[in-house]
């Protein structure tokens with residue numbers, strides 16, 4: 001059965017979603033992508049610059065979604081609604097109200113495939129809609145499917161269905177091995193991750209075609225499309241390739257990722273902001289607050305103005321406290337020591353932005 005399915009890609013202002021937009025235009029121009037940006041009204045200027053640059057590159061408008069149109073900006077509107085209660089990782093009303101709800105209102109009841117820029121060298125899932133009409137796919141990974149789909153397709157109870165699809169799509173010379181893997185039950189000795197790895201090692205595109213066919217008997221947005229070029233995509237994209245996409249396409253990496261030198265007590269370090277999102281985002285590390293204070297003092301002052309009535313952006317310290325000279329110097333020294341330790345350890349990238357981002361929780365809706 002065929003029904004209209006929308007293809008949507010959210011630009012967060014971060015490097016990975018921007019790289020994905022470039023990648024999709026270059027490698028899958030036949031997919032009629034709708035690009036969108038959910039604006040909290042508190043983003044950094046560099047985010048808007050990136051949106052403008054991408055619009056030129058894509059030759060398409062990036063649709064701006066806002067949570068409300070009746071107030072001077074969406075974040076302040078909801079802060080009033082929540083009685084000045086600042087969002088935090090434990091009470092993340094901002095993501096719900098400013099990102100998810102406008103997105104889901106824009107999609108309405110349409111069927112939609114949402115393209116998410118989680119890289120192959122990352123181990124996280126990102127936004128997976130709880131709405132049945134929205135399905136996430138991950139073109140940068142070896143395979144493109146969400147965990148929910150993998151659990152379903154590789155479940156012990158659906159082994160015969162999986163085998164039927166492999167018999168249709170797998171190459172005859174490898175069929176014995178395919179079926180051996182398919183019929184091996186998941187258990188504590190043979191985990192889903194291993195089964196997946198074994199199947200992907202034989203052929204990524206065959207796995208994608210098998211899953212696509214399997215889903216024809218389900219009720220996902222992808223169940224309603226007939227042709228899908230992503231199935232044959234065997235390329236995976238890691239952090240190096242993300243930067244390469246910016247370079248190859250002449251799009252400027254947002255300025256907040258630039259590594260800037262500083263000196264403290266005779267020691268040198270470099271700092272930057274590791275991710276996009278609101279300038280006051282509570283996910284920032286302390287060194288990023290220091291970066292904001294020193295590089296964007298106007299924005300830091302605005303963030304300070306929100307700290308009142310006992311509410312603060314961080315659990316254990318206020319912004320007034322972290323900029324006291326002794327405390328600020330200590331934050332820088334601690335940070336230099338931490339980075340040094342990480343550089344001596346195993347990091348997939350030696351770029352500061354990735355070292356910082358890999359160390360802290362992320363909001364996939366705001367930062368990818």
Ligand code: SF4
Pocket residue numbers: 040087092094095098099276277278280281282283363366
């Ligand atoms: S960037 Fe941070 S503060 Fe802004 S909406 Fe996302 S989680 Fe909330």
